Amino acid sequence: MTLRCLFVDFDSFFASVEQLDAPHLRGKPVAVIPVIATTTCCLAASKEAKRHGIRTGTGVADAMRTCPEIAMQVARPARYIEVHREFMEVIETCIPHGKAASVDEVPCWLIGRERQRGNAERIARDIQGALLERFGDALTCSIGIAPNKFLAKTASEMDKPNGLVVIEQADLPHALHGLQLRALCGIGPSMEQRLRDAGIHTVEALCAASRERLRRAWGSIEGERFWLQLRGFELPERSTQRASLGHSHVLGPELRDVAGMRSVLFKLLAKAAMRLRNERLQAAGMAIRIRFVGMERRYEKDLRFAPLDDTPALLRLLADKLSPLERAADSGRWNPKRHPPLSVAVTLLELSESAALSGELMGERRRARLASALLDKVNQKYGNSALYLGSMGKAVAKGAAPMRIPFQTIPDPIREEESGLHGISQAPSTANDLLQMRMNQFNVLAEKTHREREARRHRPSGAGGRGMTRPVPPTPQSSLF
Known part of the structure; x- marks a missing residue:
């Protein structure tokens, strides 16, 4: 009885939820995207799309060229969390489960006779059958069973979709x-x-x-x-202390200008500050990253400061570090129309527990922290961005940087979901972005895809100069970085 873990991995989860909710998409290739733009890349692909070679990270333009009939669906994190909770209930009817490893992965621990291969396989088939009864064939899962979680997760990927793979100690x-x-x-x-x-x-x-x-x-x-x-050993989870906290966002075409970039960065930082206070942490550092269309180099600023957690102070620090870039745009050293901002990210660093710090002595800082607490209270009651600073207005109006799903935690939609105030439609179709770790990976993939497309545009098409694109002359922007 070497089997200890049964690992449930939902197949093409985000795309499958879209097919679940839209029956006309079932059996057809579907890709989930963060924004409606051909310059971004796919966050997820349905089983049918994967048969065409489309995967997470495939450029939208490339996906449409490879599979013209593919349906592009804007991601809906709130709906994915809702379905996640439903399938957790389904699994619970078959076996007690552990904490979800992510929004689409659930490890379950086998005990006693459940560790016998036949019994473990029966539990796996019961889960797949219960899902079929609850969701039909639109939402399936693959299951791996093995001596530890690492091997069970590996096994769950070996026979997709709707597969079942068992790895026993003797098989290793x-x-x-x-x-x-x-x-x-x-x-x-x-x-x-x-x-x-x-x-x-x-x-x-x-x-x-x-x-x-x-x-x-x-x-x-x-x-x-x-x-x-x-070798099948189940190792204890290592206790780690969070070292950083942040958000990133690929800008939609309507936000690829100085004002849009600034507004989205302010909103990302305000969200990070709210999370910081919710986890009773303070930050002593900040990293700002901005990538641009058609440019390899990016705008990078790192700063250190006394530990703090209030939104106004953090936003002032961010504004100060953005001012050189804004001056460059005003003076013509940076041409935002030629090289608009593509993606932005802000990360809070050097985190420490709030309780470990002395109380505020300055009246201004005390008022800033009280204002931050008020922002949190209102937004937790009425929805995120029900109350916000004016500098975030454009990002809020365009629905940019809404709720995302971190890789190893399931967010609380009450805290993360956008408010329906201010006349902003909050239908699920307006939400975008994916798992936090996967979003970081996605940003790299999106930027890599964009650079490859730009390189193809300027690549010589034949010998002797015929069809060759003239090289793009250098711009004075390089002095910015």
Whole structure:
């Protein structure tokens, strides 16, 4: 009885929810996107779209070229959370589940006779059958069963969609040999390269490597943890302290100007500040990142300050760091029409517990913190952005940077969902953005997709200069960065 974890992974979850709610989309390729723009990329793809090679990170323009009949749906995080809670109820009828690993992944722990293979497989089929009864065939899940959560998650990816894979202790390690290195949770592009640099090119070689060799490859004890997990050991979760907190957003076409960029950054920071206070934390640092259309270099500002958590003070610090960029636009050193802002991000750093800090002595700071507390109280009661600072007005009016779904937590829609005040329609179709970690990954993918498209535009099309695009002359903007 080596089986300890049953891992439920919903197939193409975001796209499947769209097909669930719109029966005419079932059986057709669907992609979920953050904003209506061909310059962004897909957040998720349906099973049908994946057959055309469309995946998370595929450029929207490329997806439409590859599959002209694909339906593009703007993401609806609030609806995904609602369905998440429904399927958690369904799983609960079959087996007690643990804390959701993400909005579309749920580990369940097997005990006693549940660890016998036949019983574990029956529970998995019961879950899939209960989902079929509740949602029909629009929403399916793949399930992996293994000695630990790491292997169970890996197994859940091995037979999609609607599959069931069991890996027992006796199946290790050969059951993993056919996988690519990137198929294992925890191995991304940079880690894959580090393994290759260490002479490890396959999962078979990874499994054969010694504990010490993996520690050297990882450069930390994480290599030893990985070695143990490959062998079926269930390791305790490490307690970690949050080091940063922030938000990012790919700007819609209507916000790709100085005012839109500024407004969205202010809204992102106000949201981060509210989360900061909700978690009883204060920040002593801030990182600002802005990317531009057609430019490799980005605008980067990092600052440090005395620990604080009030929105007005943080916004003043942000405004001060944006002023050089705004002056560059006014003077003509930066041409926002030629190189408009593409994506923005703001991250609060050097976090510490509020209780660990002395109380405010300055009256102005005390009033700022009281004002922040009032903002939180009103917005938690009436919806996010029911009350907001005027500098956020354009972002609020355009519905930019609404609720997102962090990778490892399920947000509270009461706190995160936009308010219906101010005459702003808050139909679910206006929401966008994805999981926080995945959103960070998505930003990289979106920017990479955009750069590749720009490169193709300026790439010579033939020999002898025929059809060649003249190189874009350098602009004085480079002095900005």
